[in-house]
Amino acid sequence: MPYPPTAVDAVVEGLRGRILSGSLQPGTSLPPERELASQLAVSRATLREGLSILSQMGLLSIHRGRTGGAVVTAPPATTVSASIALLFQTRAVTAGQLCEFRRALEVEAAQLAAVRRSPQELKEIATTLDAYVASSQDTAAQNLHGRAFHHAVARASGNPLLSETMMSLNDAFAACFHLQHTARAPDPAQLIRDLHWPILNAISRGDESDARRAMLTHFDQLQNALSELGISDRAIGNQTEGDLAVTGDGNGSSRCRSALAGRG
């Protein structure tokens, strides 16, 4: 890909390498743009393009003003969910594939949690289920607590890489399906008894294989639901921006859209 090596790529790769290698640790401030551009022997415009990309990757946080500047940051897990959501929206990945990916991670996480969970973590998992039960009416809250349950199980796995990636996937999954298919659960109480409680029970007993089996059952049910809805093989690509606001701001969007519409 870098057949014609560009200066901005060099800037990005250079800074990225320094950040990832620990030479530039999170929290440290970069020099002002003019100074850094001079140090790297590139123009400020070129440097800015690179900083923009790094900022978009979540490696830098840039602020204006006197004490502003670029600060090295640890990229949030949201960057993963953002890119997955992007894939989803462009129809490169189907709902079934994403669900499969989730299943691989979550089943493993449940199995690990059965062995490693601390009493505290076990308690947290149980708490999320209580909250789930309490919100039997509100489908939105129900969805939220369902994800909290998965998150608690993931954290109990003791593998942050696993849990953070999982959460990113769940966020992307939830963002893509948002509120449209909320009412697929006939009876939340029964759902918990049949699907969630066995997971908690197995993890509580420290039974690896049962934990795995229980989580597998949960995902079988989820995948069946996707199939019945007919959305398993088709990603929800073209929605309006408002629905897929994964990044959270539709602010500048409308402004620019109107600007684009005027000229066409």
Add this chain to the structure above:
Amino acid sequence: MPYPPTAVDAVVEGLRGRILSGSLQPGTSLPPERELASQLAVSRATLREGLSILSQMGLLSIHRGRTGGAVVTAPPATTVSASIALLFQTRAVTAGQLCEFRRALEVEAAQLAAVRRSPQELKEIATTLDAYVASSQDTAAQNLHGRAFHHAVARASGNPLLSETMMSLNDAFAACFHLQHTARAPDPAQLIRDLHWPILNAISRGDESDARRAMLTHFDQLQNALSELGISDRAIGNQTEGDLAVTGDGNGSSRCRSALAGRG
């Protein structure tokens, strides 16, 4: 964060919205930068920053030359694996955790491959094993073909999200432990007979549970090797080799770092 809405954000959001909404479909070419900048009422530098970001997101493919320009593209799955890789590169992830993550994905991939593999894909898996056998002397080539085997299995799973992410992780894994323990395999032929061949065999027979079990055995062996080497709990340090190649000397690097010390 974007309290002051910036023009480049407006450009990114605007074009992103147009692409995701289907108004700009993959394959369509954007106007030349000068013209598009004029249409959006921004300067070319600002537009270029936006195009850079969109290109980095995988939504645009930019080429130089007379027939060059920005072409709308569907983002490849590699963007997801890249962000996941970025996630674990910036977190303190141990070799054991990474291996666990790989196991979750690869075991699932093997199981899926047993059901979905085409004859062609099966043949490709077998080919990689042949190459593995043929390179019994060269440890580097052996490593390479070992990864090719895993790649082939992953692709046979029929889930690009799964396979792409797996490959990204494998590359990172291999890069991290490249030099240290090349000679941990006593007898490659026996290794293949005990670990790899059962995987191929199970996938060939379409036996899901056997494929899963065989891949699990493979990873158990790998994790045991990591434990014996005592590097299972060691954090993955990223040794990015290529330093900033703009100035041509490492002088600016140290200057920058010393300049950074004063701030923060």
Add this chain to the structure above:
DNA sequence: CGGTCACGATTGGTCAGACCAAAACCGTGT
């Protein structure tokens, strides 16, 4: 003495115009 507010310094954000380099087009010459 302490709080408030305006000024100014610092820094990112944007703009304008120019030139360089890559790459495909096209006409010329053999």
Add this chain to the structure above:
DNA sequence: ACACGGTTTTGGTCTGACCAATCGTGACCG
């Protein structure tokens, strides 16, 4: 027909300037 070199289009980079946000500072006043 074919190779080749100029032409043209387009992205890549540089320079220098100005705008705007933000915070530090110190004068001013209660």
